[in-house]
Amino acid sequence: MAIRVNPKIIDDLEGYGAEDVQLCYHCGNCSAVCPHADEFNVFPRRPMRYLQMGLERKLETSLEPWLCYYCGQCSDQCPRGAEPGETMMSLRRWLISRYDITGIARLFFKSTKVELAAVIIVALLTGIFFLGFGLWQGDINVYDGSNAFLPSSFIHNFDLALGFLVALFIGLSAFRFWWFSMGGKSAVPIPWWLYIKKVYLLPWHFFTQKRFADCEKETTRRIYLPWLAHLGLMLGYVTMLFIVMVFVKQLQAGPEINWSVHVFGYLASLGLLIGAVYMLRGRLKKNRTQYQRSHGSDWIFLVLLFIIALTGVTQHILHRSGLLLAANIVYIVHLMVVVPWLLRMPFTKWAHMFLRPLGMYFSAVRNEALTRQRSGIETTVPARKVA
Numbered sequence: 001m002a003i004r005v006n007p008k009i010i011d012d013l014e015g016y017g018a019e020d021v022q023l024c025y026h027c028g029n030c031s032a033v034c035p036h037a038d039e040f041n042v043f044p045r046r047p048m049r050y051l052q053m054g055l056e057r058k059l060e061t062s063l064e065p066w067l068c069y070y071c072g073q074c075s076d077q078c079p080r081g082a083e084p085g086e087t088m089m090s091l092r093r094w095l096i097s098r099y100d101i102t103g104i105a106r107l108f109f110k111s112t113k114v115e116l117a118a119v120i121i122v123a124l125l126t127g128i129f130f131l132g133f134g135l136w137q138g139d140i141n142v143y144d145g146s147n148a149f150l151p152s153s154f155i156h157n158f159d160l161a162l163g164f165l166v167a168l169f170i171g172l173s174a175f176r177f178w179w180f181s182m183g184g185k186s187a188v189p190i191p192w193w194l195y196i197k198k199v200y201l202l203p204w205h206f207f208t209q210k211r212f213a214d215c216e217k218e219t220t221r222r223i224y225l226p227w228l229a230h231l232g233l234m235l236g237y238v239t240m241l242f243i244v245m246v247f248v249k250q251l252q253a254g255p256e257i258n259w260s261v262h263v264f265g266y267l268a269s270l271g272l273l274i275g276a277v278y279m280l281r282g283r284l285k286k287n288r289t290q291y292q293r294s295h296g297s298d299w300i301f302l303v304l305l306f307i308i309a310l311t312g313v314t315q316h317i318l319h320r321s322g323l324l325l326a327a328n329i330v331y332i333v334h335l336m337v338v339v340p341w342l343l344r345m346p347f348t349k350w351a352h353m354f355l356r357p358l359g360m361y362f363s364a365v366r367n368e369a370l371t372r373q374r375s376g377i378e379t380t381v382p383a384r385k386v387a
């Protein structure tokens, strides 16, 4: 196979956040301290090397950036200040833009102004749409039931259409991720049954983010706060997404509280608020290595998330207090933030939520295929034992 060299790849990666790759002189300290590097995945040193050599294809097919949780220990130990942790983060942004077929991710990562402008335009269009629709068919002083300003059945269908669109783009990116790393562009033949054998790893990594907790084991703090904040945030938005998609009618009905649904809404809001505040505070104070350099898209993600949680809670309180006009106005503001936030998901850092567990799963499958290949074990379907 021809080796594709891109001498400008380091310059290109600067647009995604990496700035000091050239400083690396390959001492290997970073890989030695990384809690997740192993015999198959010698990162972050290897991706640093690929970058300096311009080996674009190798980077495109690599799973290693997805195995990093940006604990920052490698950057702390780098004698050259080459910021390997930030480089791994930048590579994940770069890979998201490679998997995305629309080119939107690249545009957003390369220019925060463009991303911000897109968010503002979508927010304004959303506001105009829902305000016009509400005034046309309902009463702005009615929140639920007949003549509601924004009927829950309409919001439900709108949510489903939005969810379908987001799932479509995420699905396309996930397919290209597989194709680059495991399919057509992979050098290792992977037997299909290994995918089935390891499939439990997908929900495991998705719901526990356990490898992030493992990062903390290596430090002296062992307080697991970053992991807890990350987990709270992740479980918060998954839960919220689920109840909004499925139970929006129960959420919007009232004024009495439907505890079987609302209790999950309260927990999810709490997780979102605490997680967003913890991360915004960390980035403002730059109190951890991974918060030293924030990309514009990180700020947009967290600020939008914070506003979503805040307007969601405010709208709920106003509705339960009988202040229906105010509740409807805050509802529109809430939707103005939710829609651009959801729509940007497949093209920004939010895609991590799906791509990282997928990367862990692919890596486990590929490692076992490699082990079997090295030890000469047959990689086709395992034969049944004859009694």
Ligand code: SF4
Pocket: 023, 024, 025, 026, 027, 028, 029, 030, 031, 044, 045, 048, 074, 077, 078, 079, 080, 081, 082, 083, 084
């Ligand atoms: S990034 Fe730093 S620690 Fe890692 S190999 Fe390069 S110089 Fe050494």
Ligand code: SF4
Pocket: 030, 033, 034, 035, 036, 037, 043, 044, 067, 068, 069, 070, 071, 072, 073, 074, 075, 084, 085, 088, 215
């Ligand atoms: S940031 Fe942490 S997990 Fe990522 S490569 Fe560096 S040491 Fe490993």
